Amino acid sequence: MKVTPRISYSFIEPIKRHRSFVGLMLVLVSVCIFCAIMAGVKFSNSTLIISFSNISVVRFLRGSTGLGGMIFTNIFTISIFSVIIIVSCCKRYTISIGIFFYCYYVYVQTLILIAFVLEYGLINTLAISFCMLIFMCIIAFLMLHLFLICLECQSGYQYFKTSAISCLPILLFIVTVLIVQSLIFFVLKNYVIVLVY
Numbered sequence: 001m002k003v004t005p006r007i008s009y010s011f012i013e014p015i016k017r018h019r020s021f022v023g024l025m026l027v028l029v030s031v032c033i034f035c036a037i038m039a040g041v042k043f044s045n046s047t048l049i050i051s052f053s054n055i056s057v058v059r060f061l062r063g064s065t066g067l068g069g070m071i072f073t074n075i076f077t078i079s080i081f082s083v084i085i086i087v088s089c090c091k092r093y094t095i096s097i098g099i100f101f102y103c104y105y106v107y108v109q110t111l112i113l114i115a116f117v118l119e120y121g122l123i124n125t126l127a128i129s130f131c132m133l134i135f136m137c138i139i140a141f142l143m144l145h146l147f148l149i150c151l152e153c154q155s156g157y158q159y160f161k162t163s164a165i166s167c168l169p170i171l172l173f174i175v176t177v178l179i180v181q182s183l184i185f186f187v188l189k190n191y192v193i194v195l196v197y
Helices: 012-017 019-042 056-062 067-088 095-120 126-153 159-166 168-191
Strands: none
Touching: 012 019, 012 126, 019 095, 019 126, 056 067, 056 126, 056 168, 067 095, 067 126, 067 159, 067 168, 095 126, 126 159, 126 168, 159 168
16 A cells, blocks of 8 residues: 655644543653753752753854754754654554653753753743743654654554654654744844853
């Protein structure tokens, strides 16, 4: 059976078909966010909480990397998580691996946001922090849809080919969001006062 990529994609229908799975993921995401906030607040005075030298956004704001480097790093990172999600969903007993990495992504991104605000101050980084939060939620939402698409491809023929083609619209959405995010950070860095040293 030949599978052709779809240009359009419905965000509502997969959620309706997999309500229990979405509910489970929302609970896990809430737990990860709560744990990240607690860890960020508890270790706010520790230099070991996070290394900003490895964070592409902070490196860009400091001027140690360019716009292209930030875009490439973000796309490369999300690509790794996306591939893990798609591969882990090939069998029902391996999907927990993808869930673990998804929760890890949410935890780390929340921890980075909390550490960023605590380190540089909310007033100094209000616009950047708000954008980081919005785009983190959008990427997490799109990655959740990767799970939903792959769940529908599990029982089908040639899982990897089918899931790769079916996930193409979401993957394109993710790349577009990451590029838009980087461009917004570029504008904020050049036209908004951002005190990040």
